[in-house]
Amino acid sequence: MTTDKLVDFDEVLTRYEPVIGLETHVELGTASKMFCGCSTTFGAEPNTQTCPVCLGLPGSLPVANEMAIESTIRIGLALGCRIATWARFSRKNYFYPDIPKGFQTTQYDEPLCTAGHLDVEVDGETYRVEVERVHLEEDTGKNLHVGGSTGRIHGADHSLIDYNRAGIPLVEIVTRPIPGAGAKAPEVAKAYVTELREILLALGVSEVRMEQGNLRCDVNTSLAPIGSLEWGTRTETKNVNSLRSVERAVRFEMRRQAAVLDTDGRVLQETRHFHEDTGTTSPGRSKEEATDYRYFPEPDLVPVAPDEEWVGKLKAGLPELPAARRARLSDEWGISPTEMAWLVNAGAVELVSDTVAAGAAPSDARKWWLGELARRANDAGTELAELAVTPPQVAELIGLISAGTINDQLARQALDGVLAGEGSPAQVVEARGLAVMGESDELVAAVDAAIEANPDVADKVRGGKVQAIGALVGAVMKTTRGQADAATVKRMLEERLTVS
Numbered sequence: 430m431t432t433d434k435l436v437d438f439d440e441v442l443t444r445y446e447p448v449i450g451l452e453t454h455v456e457l458g459t460a461s462k463m464f465c466g467c468s469t470t471f472g473a474e475p476n477t478q479t480c481p482v483c484l485g486l487p488g489s490l491p492v493a494n495e496m497a498i499e500s501t502i503r504i505g506l507a508l509g510c511r512i513a514t515w516a517r518f519s520r521k522n523y524f525y526p527d528i529p530k531g532f533q534t535t536q537y538d539e540p541l542c543t544a545g546h547l548d549v550e551v552d553g554e555t556y557r558v559e560v561e562r563v564h565l566e567e568d569t570g571k572n573l574h575v576g577g578s579t580g581r582i583h584g585a586d587h588s589l590i591d592y593n594r595a596g597i598p599l600v601e602i603v604t605r606p607i608p609g610a611g612a613k614a615p616e617v618a619k620a621y622v623t624e625l626r627e628i629l630l631a632l633g634v635s636e637v638r639m640e641q642g643n644l645r646c647d648v649n650t651s652l653a654p655i656g657s658l659e660w661g662t663r664t665e666t667k668n669v670n671s672l673r674s675v676e677r678a679v680r681f682e683m684r685r686q687a688a689v690l691d692t693d694g695r696v697l698q699e700t701r702h703f704h705e706d707t708g709t710t711s712p713g714r715s716k717e718e719a720t721d722y723r724y725f726p727e728p729d730l731v732p733v734a735p736d737e738e739w740v741g742k743l744k745a746g747l748p749e750l751p752a753a754r755r756a757r758l759s760d761e762w763g764i765s766p767t768e769m770a771w772l773v774n775a776g777a778v779e780l781v782s783d784t785v786a787a788g789a790a791p792s793d794a795r796k797w798w799l800g801e802l803a804r805r806a807n808d809a810g811t812e813l814a815e816l817a818v819t820p821p822q823v824a825e826l827i828g829l830i831s832a833g834t835i836n837d838q839l840a841r842q843a844l845d846g847v848l849a850g851e852g853s854p855a856q857v858v859e860a861r862g863l864a865v866m867g868e869s870d871e872l873v874a875a876v877d878a879a880i881e882a883n884p885d886v887a888d889k890v891r892g893g894k895v896q897a898i899g900a901l902v903g904a905v906m907k908t909t910r911g912q913a914d915a916a917t918v919k920r921m922l923e924e925r926l927t928v929s
Contacts, residue, residue, distance in 0.1 A: 433709070436687040438680060439612075441652070445690065447614040447683050448660050449607050450649035451558075451675075453625060455600045456568060456642065457500050458635045462596035463567040464491030464534065464730075469598075471641055475591035483567075483596030485530025490729050493518075497598035498541070498733060499743065500634040501565045504600060505542025506744045507628050508560050516541045517732040518565075522723045526590055527570035535566030535601075537724045541733065547628075548752070549620040550770065551613050558621050559605040570595040571642075594642075600634075606649075606660065614650075614683070619676035622646055623773075626672070627751040639670045646675055648703075650682035652690060661686070662696040666710050669703050677708045685710070758782060762791035775803055776813050783820035789827040797823055801841060805848070817848050826854040838911040839863045865912055872905075872913055876921045879904040890926045898922055 441447075462469060465482035481489035505512055519537040542563035548555050571594050576586030602625065610617040626644060629637045637644040651663035664686070666678045686696050700713035749757070755778065759769045762785075772778045777798045784794035798813065802823070806813045826843060829835045835843060835858055846857030858864055879901045880887045889897040898919060905918045 433685045434688040434692075435681075435684040436691065438684055441683050441687040442612050444655060445652040445661075445683075445687055446608070446655050446657070447610065447679070448651045448653065448663070449610065449614050449618050449679055450663070451604050451607075451618060451621060452647040452649070452665075453602045453622060454568075454645045454647075455504075455602065455629060455635050455637065456644075457497050457598040457600060458633075458643075459494055459496045459500070459598050461494060463494050463497055463565075463598040464596060467596065473593055475589070475593060478593040479595070483529070484592060491534065491727075493730060493733070494598055497565060498735075500598075500632070501541050501563060501600050502735060502740060503632050503743055503747065504602070504629065504634060505545060505563045506740075506747060507632060507750055508542070508545035508547055508563065508602070510542035510545035510560060510563055512735055512740050513539065513541055513543070513733075514737070515539065515732055515734050518727040518730045519724045520727050521566075523721075525569070526588070527572050527592075527595065529570065529592060529595060533566060533569065534727055534730070536564035539732075540564035541735070547621060547624060549617060549624050551616045551620050553767070553770075554613070556607070556610060556613070556617050556620075558607055558617075561603045561605045563600060563602050566599050566601060568594050568597040568599040608660070615676040615679040618648060618679045619672055622675050623672050624751065631748050631751055631754075633748075639672070642670070645670060648675055648678045648682075650679050650686070651696070652683060652686045654690075661690075662698050664696065664699055664701050664710075666701045666703050667713060671705070674703060674705060674708075678703045678710060681709055762795075764791075764795070768795075771799060775799055777803070780813060780820055780823075784823045784827075787821040787824035789824040793827045793831075794820075794823065797827065801844065805844075817850065818844065822847055822854055829854055829858060834858065834864055836865055836911070836915070838906075839865065842911075863912065872909065872918070873921070875905050875908045875913065876918060876925065878908065880922070880925060887926060890922075898926070 459469060461467060462483055465480050467480050467483055468478045470478070482491055502512055516536060516539045518534050520532040521535050521537065522532045524531055540562045543561065545560035545563065547558045547560060549558060550556075570590050570592040573589040573591065574585035575589060577584030604621070607617065626637050629635050629644070635643050639645070646669045648666040648669055649663045650666070651661035653659060653661040664682055666682060669675050669678050682701070689696050697715070699715050701710040702713050703710050755769050755773070758778070759766060769778075772781060772795065775798070780798050781791070781794045784798065785791050802813060802816060802818070806816055809816075826840055826847075829843070830837065830840050839858070842861065843854050843857045843863055846852070846861060847854055851857050851860065883901060883904060886897050886900050890901070901922050902915055902918050905913055906915060
């Protein structure tokens, strides 16, 4: 539980201007590590995917992974970066147990990609996020602190280290400071990481699964008095591991830093830990400057000199990027940018697209994913994509409705069965007997019973109050447990009550 004093978020904005920046680390989906042939498969037994190179044993020599270099260049091209004609690796020296070599092989003053940007939209307004650099390095190992209540080193009984992750290709994407977002700063941060993740997925360079550490984000936040000519001191909230938490981390730091500044305190330049359960941050360590790392060129690796023709081929081979794809889908589906933004915010663009590809009309696919399915995901506290129903199943459900086999009410019951693992929509409809009731003897009896049980309503309809027939339709639908077709019931009632 944090003991930090906090200022109301809206009050922060009356006195301070936030500046944010993001450093995003992306584990590339290569088959082998950055400088050796060890496997990168996730979830293997600890320390079973190591060798003398990634453990930094004496006499071992690294060899750069060509696919990792290619993936980094493709990321840079997708972000509109300038691709270097000459780049090299350096040694970043610091001691920490998850770095077995005592240094990290990374790119420092000569990265592969520089000077790009990514435009993101929040509430109809576009914000340009300038990308300072995209560089390639190796990941560290993973520490496991045993004992204590937080899972962190403080209070732990002992620590274990898994070096399987050490040496996996890691791309770091660093933005320039992002001023001018004001109250939207937390949402701009989330929108940037969300859009970046979509680009990485489209490129196929990483699984970007934040829960597995494929995508990790360090969130820089600072405040300065409104009108100040200088930016404030920034904090760096490390390894934020969900899109929602990126927004929460910025929001909390703005409130915390405002409370410090309001009492003439000094914001420390430090790393901070984000706590998912409380949405708060806590101090980590004083933030080092570049000089503390004693960078120098890696003597065991030759510089990287991407050939212009090769880079041109990579650029020509880029897939359709998410922003362009959304614009195309908006035209194909006949929806406005605002409606597309709803789909993006709900994480439903791919789900709707796949449902349409499976045969559903775009309007029906949007209706179900943004309506009933979004409600269920919200009730379950999960993401839409994590529901136990697939786009082809949703398309099948929509097809059953279009064919008149079931109606919307029965479709919701069929969906219950699908989510419960009872099979496809058609199988659930058959097993549960959910098909719409035709003009059978049972339905005729239900219609006659509704008229007989509601003589006053029936007389009103006969007297010309046509809208009163709705009560009779409702009575029949209740009797048939929603399995009657409402239009058929209405027609049958009209025929019996001689409505012209």
